[in-house]
Amino acid sequence: MSLPNGWEMVIGLEVHTELKTKTKLFCGCANAFGSAPNTQVCPICLGLPGSLPVMNERAVELAMAIGFALNCTIQDSTFHRKNYFYPDMPKDYQISQYDVPINAHGYLTLPDGFRVSIERAHMEEDTGKTTHLGTSGRIHGADRSLVDYNRSGVPLVEIVSGPDIRTSQQARDYVAELRAILIAIGASDGRMEEGSLRVDANVSVRKADAPFGTRCEIKNLNSLRSLQRAIEYEALRQIEVLEDGGKIRQETRHWDEDRGETSTLRVKEEAEDYRYFREPDLVDLAPDQAWRDRVKAGLPRLPAERRGLIESLLGELSDAQRDAVATIVDQGLDEYVLGVADAKGDVSLALARTANEIAANVAGRTNLSVANFVATVAMEQLGQLSATQAKTVLGELLESGGDPAAIAKAKGFEQLSSDTLSVTVGELIEANPDEWQRFKDGDDKLAQFFIGLVMKATKGQANGKAVIAELQSRR
Amino acid sequence: MKTAQQIANDVRAGESALVAVEASLAAIKARNEELNVFLYVDEDGARTAAEAVDAKVRRGEDPGLLAGVPIALKDNMCTTGIPTTCSSKILEGWKPPYNATVVDMLAAQGAISMGKTNLDEFAMGSSTENSAFGPTRNPLDPTRVPGGSSGGSAAAVAAEMTPLSLGSDTGGSIRQPAALCGLVGVKPTYGLVSRYGLIAFASSLDQIGPFASTVTDAALLLEAISGHDPMDSTSLPEPAPSLVAHVNDGVAGKRIALVRELVEGADDAVVASVNRAVEVLKDAGATIVELSIPELHLGLSAYYLIAPAEASSNLARYDGVRFGNRIDGDDVTAMMEATRTAGFGAEVKRRIMLGTYALSAGYFDAYYGQALKVRTRMIEAFAAAYQQADMIIGATTPSVAFTFGSKTNDPMAMYLNDVFTIPTNLAGEAALSVPFGTGEADLPIGVQLLGPGRSEARLFAAARVLEIADGR
Amino acid sequence: MTEPLSREDVSHVAKLARLRLTEEELVRYTEQLGKILVHAQDLNSLDLAGVAPTAHPFGLVNVVRQDEVHPSIDPAAVLAEAPDAEDGRFAVPRIVGEAP
Numbered sequence A: 001m002s003l004p005n006g007w008e009m010v011i012g013l014e015v016h017t018e019l020k021t022k023t024k025l026f027c028g029c030a031n032a033f034g035s036a037p038n039t040q041v042c043p044i045c046l047g048l049p050g051s052l053p054v055m056n057e058r059a060v061e062l063a064m065a066i067g068f069a070l071n072c073t074i075q076d077s078t079f080h081r082k083n084y085f086y087p088d089m090p091k092d093y094q095i096s097q098y099d100v101p102i103n104a105h106g107y108l109t110l111p112d113g114f115r116v117s118i119e120r121a122h123m124e125e126d127t128g129k130t131t132h133l134g135t136s137g138r139i140h141g142a143d144r145s146l147v148d149y150n151r152s153g154v155p156l157v158e159i160v161s162g163p164d165i166r167t168s169q170q171a172r173d174y175v176a177e178l179r180a181i182l183i184a185i186g187a188s189d190g191r192m193e194e195g196s197l198r199v200d201a202n203v204s205v206r207k208a209d210a211p212f213g214t215r216c217e218i219k220n221l222n223s224l225r226s227l228q229r230a231i232e233y234e235a236l237r238q239i240e241v242l243e244d245g246g247k248i249r250q251e252t253r254h255w256d257e258d259r260g261e262t263s264t265l266r267v268k269e270e271a272e273d274y275r276y277f278r279e280p281d282l283v284d285l286a287p288d289q290a291w292r293d294r295v296k297a298g299l300p301r302l303p304a305e306r307r308g309l310i311e312s313l314l315g316e317l318s319d320a321q322r323d324a325v326a327t328i329v330d331q332g333l334d335e336y337v338l339g340v341a342d343a344k345g346d347v348s349l350a351l352a353r354t355a356n357e358i359a360a361n362v363a364g365r366t367n368l369s370v371a372n373f374v375a376t377v378a379m380e381q382l383g384q385l386s387a388t389q390a391k392t393v394l395g396e397l398l399e400s401g402g403d404p405a406a407i408a409k410a411k412g413f414e415q416l417s418s419d420t421l422s423v424t425v426g427e428l429i430e431a432n433p434d435e436w437q438r439f440k441d442g443d444d445k446l447a448q449f450f451i452g453l454v455m456k457a458t459k460g461q462a463n464g465k466a467v468i469a470e471l472q473s474r475r
Numbered sequence B: 001m002k003t004a005q006q007i008a009n010d011v012r013a014g015e016s017a018l019v020a021v022e023a024s025l026a027a028i029k030a031r032n033e034e035l036n037v038f039l040y041v042d043e044d045g046a047r048t049a050a051e052a053v054d055a056k057v058r059r060g061e062d063p064g065l066l067a068g069v070p071i072a073l074k075d076n077m078c079t080t081g082i083p084t085t086c087s088s089k090i091l092e093g094w095k096p097p098y099n100a101t102v103v104d105m106l107a108a109q110g111a112i113s114m115g116k117t118n119l120d121e122f123a124m125g126s127s128t129e130n131s132a133f134g135p136t137r138n139p140l141d142p143t144r145v146p147g148g149s150s151g152g153s154a155a156a157v158a159a160e161m162t163p164l165s166l167g168s169d170t171g172g173s174i175r176q177p178a179a180l181c182g183l184v185g186v187k188p189t190y191g192l193v194s195r196y197g198l199i200a201f202a203s204s205l206d207q208i209g210p211f212a213s214t215v216t217d218a219a220l221l222l223e224a225i226s227g228h229d230p231m232d233s234t235s236l237p238e239p240a241p242s243l244v245a246h247v248n249d250g251v252a253g254k255r256i257a258l259v260r261e262l263v264e265g266a267d268d269a270v271v272a273s274v275n276r277a278v279e280v281l282k283d284a285g286a287t288i289v290e291l292s293i294p295e296l297h298l299g300l301s302a303y304y305l306i307a308p309a310e311a312s313s314n315l316a317r318y319d320g321v322r323f324g325n326r327i328d329g330d331d332v333t334a335m336m337e338a339t340r341t342a343g344f345g346a347e348v349k350r351r352i353m354l355g356t357y358a359l360s361a362g363y364f365d366a367y368y369g370q371a372l373k374v375r376t377r378m379i380e381a382f383a384a385a386y387q388q389a390d391m392i393i394g395a396t397t398p399s400v401a402f403t404f405g406s407k408t409n410d411p412m413a414m415y416l417n418d419v420f421t422i423p424t425n426l427a428g429e430a431a432l433s434v435p436f437g438t439g440e441a442d443l444p445i446g447v448q449l450l451g452p453g454r455s456e457a458r459l460f461a462a463a464r465v466l467e468i469a470d471g472r
Numbered sequence C: 001m002t003e004p005l006s007r008e009d010v011s012h013v014a015k016l017a018r019l020r021l022t023e024e025e026l027v028r029y030t031e032q033l034g035k036i037l038v039h040a041q042d043l044n045s046l047d048l049a050g051v052a053p054t055a056h057p058f059g060l061v062n063v064v065r066q067d068e069v070h071p072s073i074d075p076a077a078v079l080a081e082a083p084d085a086e087d088g089r090f091a092v093p094r095i096v097g098e099a100p
């Protein structure tokens, strides 16, 4: 989307990711989604008097891994208390990193090469979850609220970008890339709908090269689509206000996905007074070189590198293929394509089958070995299976495993012998003399006409390439 | 009354733990109404625990360092299923679902918890007059305060209800009542004793420590509760020090510094006691040096910013949502305000507001930030002093026990009671108070011995020299 | 010396701390807190330029625990201590305003 009259968006994103640890940040309660309310609680994450926090080592390591993946400086860091009263926060303060976060000054490179700076990626604890009783289900109009502390104390890393993003598409690409990285390094499951990955967008507009305008923070962005739509709506809203001679108020706004608009949530009349001070119940983090090295050594290859590897096997890429590569790297399905490449098979075909068939049933990948995938692709490539048949075989493999050749046989997918094909083609030429003549006169389009007839007559068992070869030999 | 050491020896030798428990219960019954020492007496629990100790002895198992020794717990330590109030209306009736680490450690060593003792609400005070459940009286003179905030725990031992008790010391809350009640009271090195389950007042200053009538008993109890706790991130990694074994090591060859700022402004009788203690230690072979540490003057101001600042945050959780009492309101904010306004007493509110102010935007650097820097200077000053001396001697309190109401109208006057004890908490180091001599109305005077981190054994040995000289 | 804090300050601080003060309390606390803060001016007598603040008495670092699940506590016991509960959750009166 381009903005009218030379306006430009300035976007900074704050992404909160829950870390994929077994336990919470400061206690041994399970960090799991979807349990019965208040079943994953203890004196510590309920903030009962006398309880004390103790740092989860794995959470620190995942935070460092995020720092490495985002090219940050990993530094000795401290924890603070952010004081404010809210019923979902058991201690009525949040333990968070403040002026000295564990990760600072990094960057993330988008697939198109655009670099977004990362100001910081710091650790903090999540709050509990509030349910509002009453007609609306939202906070307004509720007469009573219920609190579940299962999520309270779940480890979070908040990743704050610089105000470098200039379009809603870039914002979307940034979150998509960040999400892919977080999933790849095992820091997050990346589920935006479940709230394990949460995005807030700071949006302002300006005329090109003018100073930054007043920004609004948009919350409740539960999908990449919401993110993009909300930013676009918000930028246009701000432009309208400014062009009418108005001023933008610094405020927090709520994105309403159904109505497709943002509305005021909270006006920042004065900065909240959180009375930050050092958390006396925790000591500082000062990871030594050995610890840092160990975390760094444990990092897998990042999505950009993995995409690069697959793309290099393909040569010239279409846009659709580029998307397909992104999809399989996102889903961690690289091994299938790489397996076919190792076997000197058709990488482009492997990419299509992986991005479509396997990606449609990711859970089924445990049933599908790379070797069986390579074999199926080879059968299709050699013409032993038609495209339709290959898809069916893969579907079956993903569903319940097995041997691809055996499945093909059981399904009756053995290709027609060339004799049978030759007879069928001969019969069809006789039945359609006009079309045959035009084909002989050089109208290649009619090849498709005959392939269709052959497929119909053989119930899809013929191989398209073999039909063409047969037609050419008779031309 | 028998000492804790005698009781533990007798129980190990086959005497039933119930003997000491029944004696303790009888002493509590005799004077608790008059003195208001215990907020909760766990008669059944005590008897059951005593029987368990007896069974261990019968089976030939080690019943622990404190086998069958009755002990009183300040009511700011969490006890599973037993009311834990912090002497506050806001927690009245609350039964924690867990034990403080020290409570479990005591049980593991065979100690018998008799119940929970009165304190200044949330340990904020120096006289136990700030309890929501009425003041505790000094057993030595019931017209006077026992000191605070651990006044109930001090009174329990002074009234011979239990030979041992635990208090907590944030700015002097063990040493000052120990001095006023004629007991040995110890503020251990920060991190020596786990804070897990101790309801926080000021997290970077709080430490649990013992009260006892003898130096050896205090050492015994501290040894039993010391050591690393993985539930407390600020717990020192080293194992518990050996203390009882060194109680009679004496002070020969030790350098002891008499620090001017730790006697300045004290009553004549108190100054005389300290001077006499110095002579005793010199006679026992110590070298005495006189020092001035001017930074100690700033302790009070730094403390009364740092402690309230931390407290303002520690006490936020009392909001009527998850536990404790609630006063209803139209919305959640109104409910929280009503609950906290009705639930907290005047001193707690004063400190919450002071701490909130010290941390708030625009004032942080001028108050809290300055106080943290002064804390650094204080640590450096102590470190320099300990280059010249192995320990420091001074007064514990400026005077003997004072009468009820004499300081309640002027917070500053009350705070000045802690002027000699506060610096140790700011530095995170060790100190104890040992009774030595008497003052006005024949009331006891406490002499304070201070040392660097983990110097408790040294301090106990010096205290023992004074105890012997004092005829005990 | 000027008053270190005003009644408005005390009133603001009480609001931040979720405490309600009567007029009489407001006057009294303003005076008492003022006295304490005046006394605290002595902190400025030291030259503290370049001095690092101390938040912890000792310099322990990297105190961590293993990422191992420990049993949680019985939810019934937890909720039994709640001033108000419903449907396995802690109940509170309506919430005005979103979390920051």
Ligand SMILES: [Zn+2]
Pocket: A024, A027, A028, A029, A040, A041, A042, A043, A044, A045, A046, A153
């Ligand atoms: Zn927990």
